[in-house]
Amino acid sequence: MPDYKTKLNQSWFNKLDSNGNSVKMWLKQGSSETTFICTICRTGDLDCSNKGWKAVEQHMQNEKHKYNLNALKNNSQLTxxxxxxxxxxxxxxxxxxxxxxxxxxxxxxxxxxxxxxxxxxxxxxxxxxxxxxxxxxxxxxxxxx
Structure with a gap:
């Protein structure tokens, strides 16, 4: 039985998160084709090989991610x-x-x-x-x- 893995799809960068923000402001390609990184949570590689986009959505629902996204909105200036x-x-x-x-x-x-x-x-x-x-x-x- 072949081993099919979902790769990070470039079209995902055009999607919006639950707050209506573009995910490309924090979603980056991981070290492999099947991983992604959240730059605002400063994660290592997160796997999307089994769940695909659902893995990204699951990360977006994480309380730490929501907190970091909110903190980022309140601190958007580089000073x-x-x-x-x-x-x-x-x-x-x-x-x-x-x-x-x-x-x-x-x-x-x-x-x-x-x-x-x-x-x-x-x-x-x-x-x-x-x-x-x-x-x-x-x-x-x-x-x-």
């Missing part, structure tokens, strides 16, 4: 606070995300990471080779890595 103090001989720069626990859309997470990296690069005037001491910054930029 940074930057302060700089300079003198003739030295300079100190502080880069701080106003609310680091705020939920962001996947695209906003990418933008946040790019902005943080650009600010840090300018602040220290370093190249890729000069990146030895940025472990903490990278953990902030990529909390799921």
């Amino acid at each position: 940074f606070s930057i302060s700089a103090t300079t003198s003739f001989t030295s300079s100190t720069h502080t880069i701080q995300l106003v609310d680091p626990n705020k939920l962001l859309l996947f695209d906003d997470q990418v933008s946040q990471a790019e902005i943080l990296w650009a600010l840090k690069s300018v602040q220290n005037a370093f190249s890729y080779k000069d990146s030895d001491d940025v472990g903490e910054l990278l953990r902030t930029m990529f909390p799921d890595s």
Whole structure:
């Protein structure tokens, strides 16, 4: 008997969730053809090989997902606070995300990471080779890595 598995269908990205929002703002392809990821819940791969779209709908009904989606609606702005103090001989720069626990859309997470990296690069005037001491910054930029 053949083993048929449902693959993530690209047409699913055009569907709406129970609140009328497009699922493409949080639904992403997983690491295989039969998995998906919810970027607002920061899930790992979720399987859709047996249930197909029903697996995505089941995730949408999860209380954590509903809570995260609601929190995302209430916190839709990406806000940074930057302060700089300079003198003739030295300079100190502080880069701080106003609310680091705020939920962001996947695209906003990418933008946040790019902005943080650009600010840090300018602040220290370093190249890729000069990146030895940025472990903490990278953990902030990529909390799921």
